[in-house]
Amino acid sequence: MTTKLRIWRIQLFSAFSALRFLFPLAICLVPVGARADGCFVMPPFVWDKHRDINEPTQKAILVHDGRQEDLLLQVKYGGPVNDFGWLIPTPTLPTVQPASMECFYELSRYTQQIWERGYETHAGAGSFNGAASHGTPEPVKVIEIKTVGEYQIAVLSAQTAGSLQAWLGTNHFSFPRHQAEAIESYVKRQWYFVAVRIHLGDADAGASGSPKPAATSSSVRATRKQLAQGELHPLHLHFQTVRCVFPLKISSVNGRPSEVQVYVLAPEGLLEKRLWEKQRTKAGRIGRPSNQALRYAQVTGRELPCCARQLPSLRAGTWWLSKDTWTFKPAEMQDLIFEPIIPMLREELAGNAGYDAACELLQCGPVAEGVLRTALESPNANTRVATAAAIVRASNNVKLLRPAADRLNDSLPEVRLLAENAMLRLYFLGEATAGYTPRLLQMLAEEPPASRMIALEILINLGAAIPRAEVLSFFRVPEPDAVFLAYGYLRTRGLTCDEAAPLMKNASPYARSLGLNFLKQTRSTRAIELAMPLLRDRDPAVRATAQKVLQSLTAQSFPLKYPEKWERWWAANKDHFKPNEDL
DSSP: OHHHHHHHHHHHHHHHHHHHHHHHHHHHHSOTTOOSOOOOOOOOOOOOHIIIIISOSEEEEEEEOSSEEEEEEEEOOOSOGGGOEEEEEESSOOEEEEOOTHHHHHHHHHHHHHHTSOOOOOOOOOOBOOOOOOOOOOOEEEEEEEEETTEEEEEEEESSHHHHHHHHHHTTOOOOGGGHHHHHHHHHTTOEEEEEEEOOSSOOBOTTSOBOOOOOOGGGHHHHHHHHHTOSOOEEEEEEOSSEEEOOGGGGGGOSOEEEEEEEEESSOEEOHHHHHHHHHHHTOTTSOSTTSOEEEEEOTTTOHHHHHHOGGGGSSOEEEEEEEEEEOGGGOOOEEEEEHHHHHHHHTTSTTHHHHHHHHHTTTHHHHHHHHHHHTOSOHHHHHHHHHHHHHHOOOHHHHHHHHGGGGOSSHHHHHHHHHHHHHHHHTTOOOGGGHHHHHHHHHHSOHHHHHHHHHHHHHHTOOOOHHHHHGGGGOOOHHHHHHHHHHHHTTTOOHHHHGGGGGOSOHHHHHHHHHHHHHHOOHHHHHHHGGGGGOSSHHHHHHHHHHHHHHHOOOOOTTOHHHHHHHHHHHTTTOOOOTTO
8 A cells, every 4th residue: 555655646746746837838838819718529428328228138226215125127138038037036025017218218318428438338148048847836925916018927925945946837937946046045035026927918827827928929029129129118126125135146047147237326325345346356446546436426306307207206305326337247146235335435444445445435425524534533544544545636625635634744654645745735726725834844854855845835835934955955856846846946036056056966967957057047157167067967968058058158169079178178267267248
């Protein structure tokens, strides 16, 4: 963590430095008549329907209010329509009704537009096959059978996995016997099951209440196409549950990867911890910007009118919306449990995922600010470092930057460095930083060069009284930005040749060239003495600059490749030569 933060800190400071020095240059270069009436033109938004609607094997909308869940579920299946079978577990007894694809269309458009198509997708397939199987039935309670749009559904409860498998076999669902574990976990928790197949016109009901599959005919072509494209109308399941859940484990029965897209709406931000960890692993985001993080938006029924019509709970209040799309291998398929994001991420701050957790918390807005401010004062070192790094790297929130900047006296050098960057960020945002003057002066005398440069930058712009010796010490620092900053400050305060002498021995060619140009303006014998050795400088550009400066100061012209001629001339004339002020 320490090494990564130091590397990042240098990069951030370089970016600030570039902006600082380019800005006045840009002012000089812009024509006087130029006005601030130009702008970047954003291309018109074009909805990529295929990515969110036709590609995912499964897509779902979960609306959870803390007591109950509405699950809109849609699948994609490319086999014969009369082979289609679908089993959906729910933690409590569900009600089932048809839903509209308009909800998925609306959320797809909305999230693509506000999040700029920030998700990757991978095609997959995952449904039950419908080949008939046989077994000895064991007790299965058929609670309800009804037709829901193009589907016929049966709501079931089972005493054992074996009895459910037998019922499925009797009713023309193909369920591999070696996959019993996938449903056993649901049976043990006393979940219910919704068994679904396509309704193909009039068909006699089976002995156990499930319809027999009808033969494929031309009348089902449209249904087949919609099902294969993932556009056959979804099912709307409503059930009681204190935890927001998506039953994914059951999909492992198919033995194939499945792409799952989930929209979650809840009164507070919800997060599936394993999805978040999977996201971090995929993006390799540890210590990097939060550009692949889960995204959140706050919405109301006004932004999502189609969803509000289908899901009445959305008509009132503000809801947190998240979206995630993943391809799961069968071995990875476990039920997705979405939990309140803030307490979950607060616990992660102290661990290896602390930086990523802090970046996620920044997306949660004012509701997470108190958690982040408290984390900056945590006795846990990793929590303080991770939180300060995220705030400085990814936030312009003054309410968070200021407490981060207040850590200037933290016991950890990493936190102090981040506090300095927070203070610099406040300065560039136009916020008051005069209260930090005593600490800035202390930094100027005690901290490493990069931190001293931050202190000098802010002190200069605050108009504070700065010890001259401290500013002159920057002439020995090989960082061009630091040299330029100190030079600019001292140049207007009577800089002398002897004070500028360290520039001629600075390791940076830029510093040596800057010193030569200062000597050219002084027109003194001392300036000639300091410039003469640089005719033999290891850098050709510095040697050329030294020649031009000496030509200006002495009115002499010797070839650059013969520095000894300059040296002999100076040895013969230095005792009586006076630079010509008119040259």
